[in-house]
Amino acid sequence: MKIAQAGHAELQVRDLEASKRFFTETMGLFVTEEDSTSVYLRAWQDWEHHTLVLTKGDTSGLVHLGWRVEDPESLDQFARRFEEMGLTYTWVEAGTEWGQGRALRFSSVSGVPMELYWEIEKYRASDPELVSALPSFPQKYPTKGMAPRRFDHFNVMANDVAREQAWLTQVMGIKHRYYVEGADGVRRGSWLSISNLSHDIAVMRNHSGSGARLHHIGYYVDSPDELLRAATMAVEHGGKIEWGPGKHGTSGATFLYFFEPSGHRIEVWTGGMLIFAPDWEPIRWSQETEVVGFDMWGSKAPETYLRYGTEIVKATGAGAIA
Amino acid sequence: MKIAQAGHAELQVRDLEASKRFFTETMGLFVTEEDSTSVYLRAWQDWEHHTLVLTKGDTSGLVHLGWRVEDPESLDQFARRFEEMGLTYTWVEAGTEWGQGRALRFSSVSGVPMELYWEIEKYRASDPELVSALPSFPQKYPTKGMAPRRFDHFNVMANDVAREQAWLTQVMGIKHRYYVEGADGVRRGSWLSISNLSHDIAVMRNHSGSGARLHHIGYYVDSPDELLRAATMAVEHGGKIEWGPGKHGTSGATFLYFFEPSGHRIEVWTGGMLIFAPDWEPIRWSQETEVVGFDMWGSKAPETYLRYGTEIVKATGAGAIA
């Protein structure tokens, strides 16, 4: 019973047209399937059917975060664990989310909606314009937009970071990699991963105290130079830069945060460390090192970064829990 | 009487549709004006109406290379110099080339067709989709293709390099910057500039002995990383890479050569040295240093690079001499 990777996010958006245009034209993601209320997207080397689902709604918010499990058995095993722990969950039938098998839906202890799934269509371009001669490319290398290589990670806000992190580690098996702790002993943020990435999911303190929020989802671009180009593209093509380019001291990754037209915060990032040691000890960042931890080049996180996230929605979209 | 800058090239192409598609979709140039036989193109920060004109024809070849002069008087002054020297020239009327005033047409001693011009429309986007909020951007920063910043240089082949270089320097005032010379004393290549660029025009030996040819035109991308991305884009989007990425030892610039669909060789390059010294002495590269001069990382120039260039055409296009 194990989680294999962070797979995708479903975001409800208040302006589907504008968001779709931004994600395809400016960010350079590709549409796998769509109808008038949903758009399924992936980056050019994402192998799964989708890593982002946009669902039309009255407000913008997070519908769910999707995790792929290590093997088919893990789904029922996790369901049993949830039962034993008295946790609520539901099953989403195969095909409810296009291209995907049945999924186990539940919420983390702080209220972040998640799902586990095993079956997922593998993407391979069929449109002759997109078919690549390279077997390692599910489609041709793109010529448009920021063109991230792949989906990378989730980042959520919670009132009690330590509690959420403990839950993710103990219940879901996601390892604790590094964290920021105030002089008051209060956890400001925790970064966790199940893979060799420095984090598959992060939990940051909601300084506004309003509970669980989506802080951002992150896509991976191939180089710092591409990230700078992405920033320049954002300026005049519908992205509102919030912070960056900067360099996280914690992970060593170069970052850029911007808002897409419906108000979700998106990160593109690149580089930094991978973690291979099986006996990795979570790295502690104190209040003194927090500043360089956030941006080692010295810029400060804007207030919005500390207080604003997209709400959790009880969605009516593709992946909705009845 | 002085030349100010290398301005543009007019290329006859045997497949206008395919070439236009490649230059716009893959290279990321922009169309200023076009009709069924001509397409006027520029890079996103080219300030002039065009830096490349594609003209439909039965074969692919060079129609002319355009140089802008330093002031309006220089045109007639150059005409007088040509008369005194007994050189043939013709005047092309204003508007023959769209967006451009009258031009003085002539051929170099080796037979490379050239023109001098002063009046040229300055480009400033009017399409709201393209208008930039930045006064220094004639249009928005692009999100598509290799997206070079600007036109950079010309490169021609000649049987007698030393003679062509002497003519360019003495008649046109273009300074000699560096050259390759064989142990036999025969000049293999010369690079010249009127600006601070390492070269605005180069002359390389036609190892096939077939006389004047266009070797390539060069556009400038902003970083080595962009150049590598351009190579990856070329692979599956209609560009046939001939050589590179590599790094010229001579100029220090990173290079990539590829053929566009009608057979013209195009270079995108970046970086390397600028030349500021008013008493610059041309740098000599011997046969021993020639290899690192061409690619300091050690790859060898392919045979096509030494022998193939596009022919000189007596064109019927926009800029034709009657």
Added chain:
Amino acid sequence: MKIAQAGHAELQVRDLEASKRFFTETMGLFVTEEDSTSVYLRAWQDWEHHTLVLTKGDTSGLVHLGWRVEDPESLDQFARRFEEMGLTYTWVEAGTEWGQGRALRFSSVSGVPMELYWEIEKYRASDPELVSALPSFPQKYPTKGMAPRRFDHFNVMANDVAREQAWLTQVMGIKHRYYVEGADGVRRGSWLSISNLSHDIAVMRNHSGSGARLHHIGYYVDSPDELLRAATMAVEHGGKIEWGPGKHGTSGATFLYFFEPSGHRIEVWTGGMLIFAPDWEPIRWSQETEVVGFDMWGSKAPETYLRYGTEIVKATGAGAIA
């Protein structure tokens, strides 16, 4: 019983002084410990005591490749497995390799010498000149040389690639990720990983038929731009470039191969794909796609790349099997 990561290589070198100088001054690795016959090296963000050991010898060759296991129990479990399979192994006592606990030494089916270990000192700079203010940095970010971030992978040659790959997968549990297969059905190369890297170890066909060889070890630099700088550094600082910069079509990584002064081939590389799917199917490259598989930009592998590797030595150095 599981392997966690590719850890380090011990290389015998015929010119220890020259090799040490190259690895520290030009490559920018750091010495952890050394004496007159051995130098222990690591990249700036390598967390272990060493990722490369140079041992003085009459010839240059591979002493062993070191793999770290997932937990302390795995060592004895692997020993039992080897016994059950009738494979020979020996124990190297703790401290024989500096900074390291006892290790299980054995050879792969093709004769590649390997070891498994669990205990290893974690590096944290104590020299005030090197101590970083960033908890995520085991030492300050360097200002010298190619400065790779970390050790990346092994690459060995074998006469029978398919057999060696099967052994690595079945005995050591290292997953098969992609491979090249001739029209004759003969395996040309296989790439395998236990981590999310596209490969921790590769096996390539020894076209000279001389059996097991070390092809190269690979270090990871942070960007394509850094890799290009590394190439320029190599040119005049003791590295002999063999091939590259190029871009592997298989992994998508940008590569550079060069020889260090004692004749070992070293790769610095960056980028490309990570593999997250638990049901990953090995990607097949045919003879038709092999060319773009090796370098998608189109350069061909030099003959030396296909035929030359460093010999396997029965070493007398730190990690020698008695």
Added chain:
Amino acid sequence: MKIAQAGHAELQVRDLEASKRFFTETMGLFVTEEDSTSVYLRAWQDWEHHTLVLTKGDTSGLVHLGWRVEDPESLDQFARRFEEMGLTYTWVEAGTEWGQGRALRFSSVSGVPMELYWEIEKYRASDPELVSALPSFPQKYPTKGMAPRRFDHFNVMANDVAREQAWLTQVMGIKHRYYVEGADGVRRGSWLSISNLSHDIAVMRNHSGSGARLHHIGYYVDSPDELLRAATMAVEHGGKIEWGPGKHGTSGATFLYFFEPSGHRIEVWTGGMLIFAPDWEPIRWSQETEVVGFDMWGSKAPETYLRYGTEIVKATGAGAIA
């Protein structure tokens, strides 16, 4: 009578040892000559004997900015012009500044100390460790520090920007390229060049009203990626980052500002536009576009950037006016 290029700056420093260490170890400049009170420095592809002189003093300040003229005659011609205008000047004898012929010293209308010179030793490495096999490299490509390719530009503060710019243009012939103007009609900054660079010298408003100051000198690195590495190097190797990495909307160049140990502000920058048009019209930036003009990615200039510059010193160093 014409200026050819911005050549060098002489800076008085209160801690010569610390500044020398920073400029050589962290920035990666090279010492041409030095004694106990002066250090002459150049970047690896600077062709002149020096582009930076550090002179020991009680305070840190600007001694002079050096401009090379187009030909030997220009020196006396400028002296005559100054006489006709009633401007004070002095001659500095050949050899006073090492490696340099006689120089004409004067101050701009705002009080910025400058010199014009013609004769200057050309640098070519003689130390075998530094001699390059590439004729275009005055020394080997470096392996240490930020390693800018060349000196780039000057930036000074003045109370009345428009007046200083007019003087530089009319008296020294340096063309006006772009400027920022408040809604109140007050000039905030002007950028000028004699070369194809977007600026060889800039004048920015001293918001503290304290008159002429050195704002910074700028060196050119080869790529945005190198600039980001420079920022990371600065963090733990003696540079105090003030602002950046960011991207000037005006020039399009990527920038980083930091303070060296004696308090001078240094910029490393890269990319952006060159200016070729002989009829270039200065580009106006209004208060509305000023923000993106300073950093198109949206960060704001810190207060120190608007108010702090190094004082003008009546120096006692190598280049002192008796």
